[in-house]
Amino acid sequence: MxxxxxxxxxxxxxxxxxxxxxxxxxxxxxxxxxxxxxxxxxxxxxxxxxxxxxxxxxxxxxxxxxxxxxxxxxxxxxxxxxxxGLSVDTLASFTMHLLSLHPEYQEQIRQEVEEVMKSHNTTDFTYEVVRDLHFLDQCLHETVRLFPSTIAITRICTEDFTVPGTDYTFKKGERIIIDPYSVHRDPEHFENPDEFDPDRFSPKNRDRKVIDAFIGFGKRPRKCPGFN
Structure with a gap:
């Protein structure tokens, strides 16, 4: 460095x-x-x-x-x-804080944990159990949306690119800086963006607009390994 x-x-x-x-x-x-x-x-x-x-x-x-x-x-x-950026302990802290403000979600997570453990016939947090905690995953995604894992995502433009619907063109070699916090709090992408609403990441609500606008871990080949 x-x-x-x-x-x-x-x-x-x-x-x-x-x-x-x-x-x-x-x-x-x-x-x-x-x-x-x-x-x-x-x-x-x-x-x-x-x-x-x-x-x-x-x-x-x-x-x-x-x-x-x-x-x-x-x-x-x-x-x-x-x-x-947003390490595991920090993410856990933000999630616990948000859940403390929404006890109804705490109860929903508790019920999900009990049901999933019962379905796997275990009382341990195995990989299979954690994998099937879908509502908890929604809560974590919503936490990262409100408190992104990084303040900026930087990329180098590999070829000239004109932003659709505008006359602005990024030139090859230019550095592009993206602000996840601003994107995640933009009402154009997320309805009531300042509210903690895990259901926006549920299967029935997770449309392409939400998926594309969520950049808490970066995107595609170079996204943060912490996404997994």
């Missing part, structure tokens, strides 16, 4: 070589274990890295357990991404 306006800060390093080597060693150790357990697929981050490497034509000649800079970069993105 370079601080162009404050040269004195440039020597500061947020990720040291020791951090890089530690993460590299951890990833490599896991890849060795996976290579020795042929046929086992856990479908997790390490498996994703292995598949990514297999598809990378530039590293076909490397060892199966070789760790590339891209892998290390993805690892740090997953580990540190939440520190720059």
């Amino acid at each position: 370079q601080f162009q306006g404050v040269p004195a800060l440039n020597p500061l390093k947020f990720i040291t070589q020791n951090h890089i080597e530690s993460l590299k060693s951890l990833i490599q150790k896991q890849m060795v274990q996976r290579s020795q357990a042929a046929g086992e697929n856990k479908n997790d981050f390490i498996d994703f890295l292995i598949r990514l490497k297999e598809q990378d034509q530039d590293h076909k000649a490397d060892s199966e357990t070789d760790v590339t800079n891209e892998m290390i970069g993805l690892g740090f993105t997953l580990l540190l991404g939440g520190h720059g």
Whole structure:
């Protein structure tokens, strides 16, 4: 990271070589274990890295357990991404605050948890249970809409693009900054935008307009891994 306006800060390093080597060693150790357990697929981050490497034509000649800079970069993105925006604990705090103002939603979540646990014949919060807590997911989406995970999303325009319905054109190479907070609070996209209303993300209400306007985690290929 370079601080162009404050040269004195440039020597500061947020990720040291020791951090890089530690993460590299951890990833490599896991890849060795996976290579020795042929046929086992856990479908997790390490498996994703292995598949990514297999598809990378530039590293076909490397060892199966070789760790590339891209892998290390993805690892740090997953580990540190939440520190720059709405991390899990912050999201939980905002959600609890909003639910405290709406006890009727608390009760709805409680009933959903009981019903889903019963359907899975468990009293534990397993992956399958959490996956099926649809109303809770709506509450989390609505929380992120009101309190986005980042104050700005930046992208570089890869080709000239004229905004539909206007004569304004973004030129190739220009930096575009999008403000999620303003988009999420715009009544053109969300009715009564300042109100906490999880039902706007329910299957019956989640139309294309809502889906396209919700950018709390970014969009498409480069969206935040925290979306999952």
